[in-house]
Amino acid sequence: MKYAIYGINRVAKDFIYIFEDLDIIYLLDDGCNTDRIWGIKVKKINELSEIKKEIDKIIICDFYKNKNVKKEQLERFGLSYGNDFLFEEDLFKDLDENYFDINGKKIVIWGTGQRAEILYNWANETKVDLTRVTYIDTYKAGQGFKGHKILSPSDIHFDNTFFIVAVARDQEIIELLENNDLKWGKDFCTSAEFMSRPSLMLKQTIFDTKCYDFKCHTMLNHAEIIGGGNMICCCSTYITNALGRVSDGDSVRTMWQSMQHKIMCLSNENRTYSFCRKNMCPFFIGKKDDCQYDLNTDYQRMTKSPTTVAVGHDETCNLFCITCRDDICVEKGKKLEKKIGLSDAINKEVLPGCEFLIMAGDGEVFLSKAYERIYTSDAMKNIKNLRFLTNGMLFNERKWNEIRKFTDAKIMMTVSIDAATKESYESIRRGGNFDVLQKNMEYAAQLRKKGDLSYLRFNFVVQKMNYKEMPQFVKWGMGLGIDEVFFTKILNWGTYTTEEFKEISMMEEDGITPKPELEEILKNPIMDESIVDLGTIRFNHCPVNIEEVDNYYRWELQRKVGELFD
Structure with missing residues (x-):
């Protein structure tokens, strides 16, 4: 026609x-x-x-x-x-040909935390009827959520039911559903996937009248493969939608070229950023949303395959931090086989087109056999830039020499620490040893000074137990000569009740304004040093002065170390 x-x-x-x-x-x-x-x-x-x-x-x-x-x-x-x-x-x-078929089924939403809140707000905005649903939560049974009484998982029958998993750490729940012979797509999905109905996504962005005064093309070239093989096209903290699951038969290529991804790319190109969490991403601080739109500006298309890739599909870790889990997690048996199978799929389908690899967004990269399967594979020869996200406990000279056997890429490292004293560190990062960490970080700093490491950053998640140590943390980083100390506010990944989280968070209930005690710390002159980035703590956080950025993850590194990716 x-x-x-x-x-x-x-x-x-x-x-x-x-x-x-x-x-x-x-x-x-x-x-x-x-x-x-x-x-x-x-x-x-x-x-x-x-x-x-x-x-x-x-x-x-x-x-x-x-x-x-x-x-x-x-x-x-x-x-x-x-x-x-x-x-x-x-x-x-x-456009909805392959969307989930839930007709005639009871809907159960598993989780009543941050992701359930996002799903609830999305349903109201898009007029999707989620009023006649059942909410379940392992830790909040008997409490209320949006006028619903929260039930326990033991109260639920699996027959003729469609489950929407609305928790950040969803692998245990998904495994339970699969063990009851439920199938992804037919019987369950994650909340991010449920919100990715193409017709509603397109409606959400095409009629959005906002137009922001900057250009970000991240979604056109970036992929993250996280727990269970879920694939997204920006940082999971910054967006609400997902493209699918690598581990359920969909190839990376299929998801990359999916209508969901195309629509999310459109939201970047028309500058509505309709799927971005604007209270989290630093690009939106101080940015106008009523700018003049130019009809003659060309829209870019997505790259043939993702050129910047972050992986984080294994929870295996040598620590059990209080913000994360109650026990040390080391995948074994069939669970490990599944994670390694996903790593093999990444090696085969993702790395050949990838230039910048980031690992790992979950677990400990230097303990996990699944991650080791990637950074010791022959496919690493394609990688030009490699960034490790680690807790630093296992990073030493032996590990460095082992890594260098498999890649000659530029290597960058970000270390999650969250404290500046032995007492706080070993209380927050349970299973860790601050003396060992300090020794390992001195070695990392030596590598940075020699240029063997191209970038070195320390991360600090701010909460009640550690906020007073922020100036001391900056001083430590400056003394070692690292590139950046990065502060973020604590988020509730389902670890805490609402009341517990209010007590430990150093942000007011709006999630944006620091509490007075934190404001006092931020007034310390050392917090104005160029090494400091206040991340998602928006108080005194300067607007990002950019007009156009190709990829968020490259930008956040290159602004500290110029020509890092040239």
Whole structure:
């Protein structure tokens, strides 16, 4: 069929980006002064009678407030809705072919924390009916959530039920569901995947009237493969939607080229950033959302495969931090086999097109057999830049020499520490030894000074137990000559009840404003040193002065160490 688009506006441009396979031969407009835009011929609406025979269907593209005006204009030409013209939304439902089928099933949402809150707000905004659902939570049974009584998992029957897993650390729950013969996609999914219904996602961004005054192209080139093989296209802290699961038969290539990913890329290119958590990502601090939109600016397309990749699919760790878990976790047996199988898929499908590899977003990279399977593989020869995220306890000269046998990439390292004294460190990072850590960090600092390490950063998650040590932590980093000390606010990954979290968090209930005690610490002159980044602690956090960035993860390193990726 041959189509004409009625409307030369951002909605029309977005529509063409998504429905690029349609044979669109004309753009119709009430008074455009150009003959061609976006490579398509332009005709004035009063020329419609002359070209009508060339067109099978007209698609009205515009924001809601202008749709009826265009509809009435076409009706004056004797055209009728459905037969001769459609609205752009009428085509959105065709994008949902592979979406989850939950018709006739009871819906159970597993989790009542931060992710359940995000899911609840999304359902209200998109008018998805999640009122007749059951909430379950292992630790909050008997309490309430959004007017629902929270049940225990033992109260639930698995027959004719669709589970939405809305917790950050979801692997134990997913394994329980799978052990009861439930299948991903048919019987359960994560909340991030449930919110990734293409028709609703497109509606969410195409009619979003915001336009921010910067360009970020991260979603076009970045992939993260996290717990269970879930794949996303930016930092999991910064976005709410997922692309699918590598471990359930979908190849990375299939998910990368999926409609969900294409729509998320559109939200970057039209500068609405509709799927970004704007209270978390530093790019939005101080940025305007009512900027002038330029119809003539070209939209970029996603790369053939992700060129920046972060992996974090194994919880194996030598520590059991109080913010994370109650016991040391080391995967064995079938669980380990599954993690290694996912690593093999990453080696085969991801690394050949990857230039910058980040590992690992979960667990300890230097303990996990699944991660070792990646950084000791032959596929590492393609990697130009490698960033390790580690707790530092196992990083020493022997480990460094072992790594260097398998790669000649530029190596960067970020170490999660969260304290500046032995007492606090060993209380927060249970199982750790501060004396060993200090020794290992002195060795890492020597590697940085010699240029063997290209970048070295210390991370510090701020909470009630450690906030007073922030200045001392900065002093330690400066003394070692590292590139950056990075502070973030503590988040509740389901570890704490609401009341417990209020007690340990150093942020007010809005999640943005530091409590007075923390504000006093931030007034210390050492907190203004160039080595300091306040991350998600927004008080006194300077706006990011950028107009365009290709990838968030490259940017956050290169702003401290220039020409790091050149």
